Amino acid sequence: TQEQLYLQEITRFKTKEQFWNPYPWYKEMRENSPVFYDEQQDTWNVFLYKDAKQVAGDYQLFSSARDRSLIPVPLQDNKVNLIFADPPDHRKRRGLLAKAFTPRSLETWKPRIQNLVHELIERVAAGKAVDIVEELAVPLPVTVIAKLLGVPTGDWKQIKEWSDILFMSHDYNRIEELNRLKEQAGREFSEYLYPIVMEKRLNLEDDLLSDLIQAEYEGAFFNDTEIVQTVMGLLGAGNETTTTLITNMFYCLAEDQPDAYGQLRKDPGLVPQTVEEVLRYRFNIALDRRIASDTDVFGPLMRKDQLIIAWVSSANRDESQFPNGEIFDIHREGAGKHLTFGSGNHFCLGAPLARMEAVYALEAFVKRFARYRLADDFIPKDHLGPNSHELKSLSIVVEE
Numbered sequence: 345t346q347e348q349l350y351l352q353e354i355t356r357f358k359t360k361e362q363f364w365n366p367y368p369w370y371k372e373m374r375e376n377s378p379v380f381y382d383e384q385q386d387t388w389n390v391f392l393y394k395d396a397k398q399v400a401g402d403y404q405l406f407s408s409a410r411d412r413s414l415i416p417v418p419l420q421d422n423k424v425n426l427i428f429a430d431p432p433d434h435r436k437r438r439g440l441l442a443k444a445f446t447p448r449s450l451e452t453w454k455p456r457i458q459n460l461v462h463e464l465i466e467r468v469a470a471g472k473a474v475d476i477v478e479e480l481a482v483p484l485p486v487t488v489i490a491k492l493l494g495v496p497t498g499d500w501k502q503i504k505e506w507s508d509i510l511f512m513s514h515d516y517n518r519i520e521e522l523n524r525l526k527e528q529a530g531r532e533f534s535e536y537l538y539p540i541v542m543e544k545r546l547n548l549e550d551d552l553l554s555d556l557i558q559a560e561y562e563g564a565f566f567n568d569t570e571i572v573q574t575v576m577g578l579l580g581a582g583n584e585t586t587t588t589l590i591t592n593m594f595y596c597l598a599e600d601q602p603d604a605y606g607q608l609r610k611d612p613g614l615v616p617q618t619v620e621e622v623l624r625y626r627f628n629i630a631l632d633r634r635i636a637s638d639t640d641v642f643g644p645l646m647r648k649d650q651l652i653i654a655w656v657s658s659a660n661r662d663e664s665q666f667p668n669g670e671i672f673d674i675h676r677e678g679a680g681k682h683l684t685f686g687s688g689n690h691f692c693l694g695a696p697l698a699r700m701e702a703v704y705a706l707e708a709f710v711k712r713f714a715r716y717r718l719a720d721d722f723i724p725k726d727h728l729g730p731n732s733h734e735l736k737s738l739s740i741v742v743e744e
């Protein structure tokens with residue numbers, strides 16, 4: 345049976361304030377228990393930058409082949425799944441998708457993404473409170489990934505609903521209910537995708553779905569089920585995360601460094617490094633691996649097959665890498681060293697795409713609006729979503 349793991353159980357967080365602001369706990373762990381064994385969960389936990397980086401990238405010691413995971417999607421292994429594979433299999437599987445995601449291939453998508461950004465930003469009304477999550481942070485990533493894959497973009501609301509459910513974090517108090525919901529969403533989502541794949545087989549186009557249909561893996565082509573599962577995985581992977589990035593970006597620029605927005609207006613060349621600083625400073629993420637053999641690399645003896653968690657958001661504030669790490673600063677040098685996209689062979693395949701979306705969104709926004717602020721009555725902890733550390737809405741007031 346698959347053991348489940350609950351971050352809540354390790355952090356012992358109880359209040360919404362703690363979920364929204366876990367950073368004091370990370371700091372305490374970095375200072376007092378940087379390598380921590382959680383007996384109840386039988387997991388090792390690392391909080392320093394160098395350790396987290398090694399856990400993410402050293403696949404010989406820390407394997408991705410595992411039967412329990414923090415990643416809140418059902419563990420389906422198949423020939424195309426990357427997340428749970430180690431080299432050499434991993435390399436072959438990744439090769440099938442990698443081509444579509446290189447910055448060069450994405451270059452051809454630039455005008456389409458920019459047009460979409462403009463359409464969405466045109467709809468943002470000045471002078472009254474608008475929810476920037478609903479207006480921009482949600483529709484942008486889901487529409488882009490649907491276009492890239494070759495799935496009807498008009499269905500984005502339904503696609504978003506399914507992937508929200510599939511990627512919902514485990515909740516200790518609602519295990520059965522969530523499993524039921526996820527099963528149903530997975531079934532409906534694949535019933536929706538099968539006819540699209542069949543249709544695409546007859547009319548190949550310039551999209552990722554057509555690439556997958558034509559890809560050969562160890563002398564064979566993928567069947568419909570494998571393709572449907574890959575598409576579902578990508579629609580999910582590219583969605584929630586990029587929405588969180590864009591939302592957090594708007595939060596950081598309003599609250600964490602209020603004079604930054606004016607500086608960005610004067611010098612939009614600062615936009616890409618601002619996006620990196622948001623990824624470093626405000627993105628809650630942890631990665632897990634299975635310990636592949638007994639080891640004492642971090643000091644204490646850790647046993648083969650125990651689970652280890654790299655607390656990336658803690659690593660991203662490790663002072664040894666990021667001086668004044670608890671401060672958000674768009675002028676920071678080296679913010680891009682953050683581990684929010686992982687490290688090593690599993691480094692996020694969609695990183696160039698996520699970066700592009702956030703950069704274009706912010707560039708267009710600073711060009712269009714003189715300033716913005718959070719709506720007066722906006723209190724972050726009252727707007728946390730089902731994944732408890734993410735804002736499900738962010739109410740802002742913009743001025744032209």
Ligand code: HEM
Binds near residue numbers: 582585686
């Ligand atoms: C892998 C984060 C956006 C597709 C990963 C990993 C992280 C990550 C941390 C590594 C997992 C591990 O080491 O176990 C993020 C963040 C994003 C983002 C923070 C947005 C801000 C995207 C997008 C796509 C995508 C837009 C694609 C459409 C993938 C895929 C992998 C992956 C396919 C698996 C790579 C592999 O295992 O080799 N992502 N991701 N991600 N991501 Fe992303």
